[in-house]
Amino acid sequence: MLSLSFTTIIIAILIIFSLQHTTSLPPHASLSSCHVTSFNCGAITNLSYPFTGGDRPSFCGPPQFHFNCQNGVVPELNISSVSYRVIHINPEAHTLTLARLDLWNETCTHVYVNSTFDGPSFSYGSGNQNLALFYECKPSSELTKTPENLFHCEGNGNKNNSYSLVGPFLLDPVLSIVECDEHIEVPILKEQADRLVENRSLLGEVLMKGFNVNYTNPYESECLECLGSGGQCGFDSDDNEPICICGDRLCPTPDWSWLDELCTRARKSQE
Numbered sequence: 001m002l003s004l005s006f007t008t009i010i011i012a013i014l015i016i017f018s019l020q021h022t023t024s025l026p027p028h029a030s031l032s033s034c035h036v037t038s039f040n041c042g043a044i045t046n047l048s049y050p051f052t053g054g055d056r057p058s059f060c061g062p063p064q065f066h067f068n069c070q071n072g073v074v075p076e077l078n079i080s081s082v083s084y085r086v087i088h089i090n091p092e093a094h095t096l097t098l099a100r101l102d103l104w105n106e107t108c109t110h111v112y113v114n115s116t117f118d119g120p121s122f123s124y125g126s127g128n129q130n131l132a133l134f135y136e137c138k139p140s141s142e143l144t145k146t147p148e149n150l151f152h153c154e155g156n157g158n159k160n161n162s163y164s165l166v167g168p169f170l171l172d173p174v175l176s177i178v179e180c181d182e183h184i185e186v187p188i189l190k191e192q193a194d195r196l197v198e199n200r201s202l203l204g205e206v207l208m209k210g211f212n213v214n215y216t217n218p219y220e221s222e223c224l225e226c227l228g229s230g231g232q233c234g235f236d237s238d239d240n241e242p243i244c245i246c247g248d249r250l251c252p253t254p255d256w257s258w259l260d261e262l263c264t265r266a267r268k269s270q271e
Helices: 006-018 190-198 200-209 220-228 256-270
Strands: 039-041 044-047 067-070 074-079 082-090 095-100 122-124 128-137 150-155 158-166 180-189 211-215 232-236 241-246
Touching (some): 039 067, 074 095, 128 150, 128 190, 158 190, 180 200
Antiparallel strands (some): 128 180, 232 241
16 A cells, blocks of 8 residues: 655645536636626615625525516515515615515405515514405405405406404404405504504505515625635525635635545554
8 A cells, every 4th residue: 555645645735725616607607797796776776795686697696685676676576485575675784674566556466475484584574563464355244334444356357355454363353254265464564554553544555665574694604704715705506505706716615524534544654
């Protein structure tokens, strides 16, 4: 068995450092664009990592932070198969103010999906109140007067009864009488919920004020390590892993397990 000299180990180290991290990114990808581009759409401007969209390529951040820009002025974000309009963002506090696109300037929807934020990247922010919207409700002769929280939606050529409810379901006596086929839950701002209780006609306006969401980048520690080495943060969606970009290429990523094995073999050969 050939012994491994110290010189051999040094050569191995140099080879390791010369290796580039392999990736499934297309060969024409201009990785340096992550350093010079930002997302800009309407009132939302100068967003960098972890956000992508517009002029900022998808490999510049994780896919859950990809924005679309509708008509060049409306920033959109998709979370758990529901599309939201981005009203405000605070990168320092990691907070967003979002409003459902299907309920923008509209109180009726056919997207019967709750707004949920229970993943690793998004969670409910502070200052929200739950709002329930009930659709396709059947008329009831037991109602002696028109409820204040009644509104109407068109469906199959008919005008269907719908109801809005702020707070726990059991607090509204209408729901013990009326039968509804569909309902969704949407957060709204607490101060807007108070306004809605006082004036039910404000439902559409209240929905467009949105609600607060916290966001967390699950790859923050890897990004900080990358920045500390002089690189720029990115993401390889095909391999589902963060990448570190040096100039127009990926930063070298030495595999130190190889070095440990070489050192172990070198010590054994010298015993």
